[in-house]
Amino acid sequence: MQTGIAVWRQIAETLAGDIAGGAFGPGEKMPTEAALAQRFAVNRHTVRRAIADLVDRGMVRVEQGRGTFVAEDVVEYAVGDRPRFAEIISSQRRAPGGRLLRAQRLPADEQVAAALRIKRGTPVHMIERLGEVDDRPISISSHYFPAKRFPGLIHYYQEEQSITRSLARCGLSDYLRLTTRVRARRASAEELRTLQLTPNTPVLETEAINTDTDGKRIEFGISRFAANRIELIFDS
């Protein structure tokens, strides 16, 4: 070579271009070091030097024994005063989306009843939603509302496809986050499928209680986020 540019730099540039160009999607596995060494007809060390550069630039992540993976672009989910999925995502200049998974009226179980301060068995509306960001699934969230307070909520939701707007049609103009609990655990088989995760990816689970402006509890929600694509931010 007489280019005056180190081979490993050229390789790093080529790979960076491949990633930027979408040849490897976020989170996808890159070819092995051996395969890349063959492709570029260089020693494995040279490929490793190029990959180290990409790691420094935060473009890929290397896991011993598993491989090299294109970095996920993580969504920074600002958990503020107001729990509003679409607003929070939009403020990151990303495209919020999603679809309804289930919606039904059912009696409150122990957990829901305790959170909403109602008696066990009291009817609640349950709305379960898949949340998407930039057309990729990111969360499954189950929301529970006392049925008596919000008649017709599910019907409204089917028209509006937005919890905020559905509550507005029930006469609730504003609601606030009271408390949020955060856990992490291994994803269940169903979560792996719905969130399109690779096995062993954890889920970040939040349990939130939200109130109206009078402090009355109006919603209990459980959300499960794909842990590799999200970061929750709590500011004081």
Add this chain to the structure above:
Amino acid sequence: MQTGIAVWRQIAETLAGDIAGGAFGPGEKMPTEAALAQRFAVNRHTVRRAIADLVDRGMVRVEQGRGTFVAEDVVEYAVGDRPRFAEIISSQRRAPGGRLLRAQRLPADEQVAAALRIKRGTPVHMIERLGEVDDRPISISSHYFPAKRFPGLIHYYQEEQSITRSLARCGLSDYLRLTTRVRARRASAEELRTLQLTPNTPVLETEAINTDTDGKRIEFGISRFAANRIELIFDS
């Protein structure tokens, strides 16, 4: 039996007693259904009915193909205005503990520098600590402080074994949480060992920036919690 109490209830009671009495520690594997069936001289179905009852009560967790496990008693970690491990744990009527893993002075890397709003390479004190609750490891936390502002911090820490008290001896009486980011990921091999986790357990990772009462950034901390033993609580 002619006791008038269903056999499965008696078995459930016995097992619940065993667990409460500490015969099986939190997170430990219980005997297999087959073994329990033999021990109580009943059919496996009867044991399963008893276990189902314990699951309902939240005392155990069943994983298909792996076994039945005593539920971890999860620590409710209230992430409030003041980041103080011992205080937060004590307020749950649990015994906080821990030990120093590493302490050294080093130049700030990109991440630390950005968080503390200092130049890359500026000297910082790094204190890495293992956190324990009721004598069980629960967290690994790395704390970074600008060295110039807190001379002798590491020395004080070696005497005090408490960040709050060490900062006090540097003249800082109070400090506050500014922002906290929460992530979840698979635990590394080292984390598995240090936190005494079983493979594939996730870690809950928090990244916190803390300030003095004037709002000046004085600490950047990364904590990795054993996800199966902790729940973070953020109240508004």
Add this chain to the structure above:
DNA sequence: ACGTATTTGTTCGTATGTATC
């Protein structure tokens, strides 16, 4: 529970080109 294959991590040694004094 265990061995086997795969993949990345580490450490030797060797050689060459380039910049500096």
Add this chain to the structure above:
DNA sequence: GGATACATACGAACAAATACG
């Protein structure tokens, strides 16, 4: 030119983590 230091590149072997049957 010569001496030296440094970055680059190749080769081989083994260690460590992971995946899979």
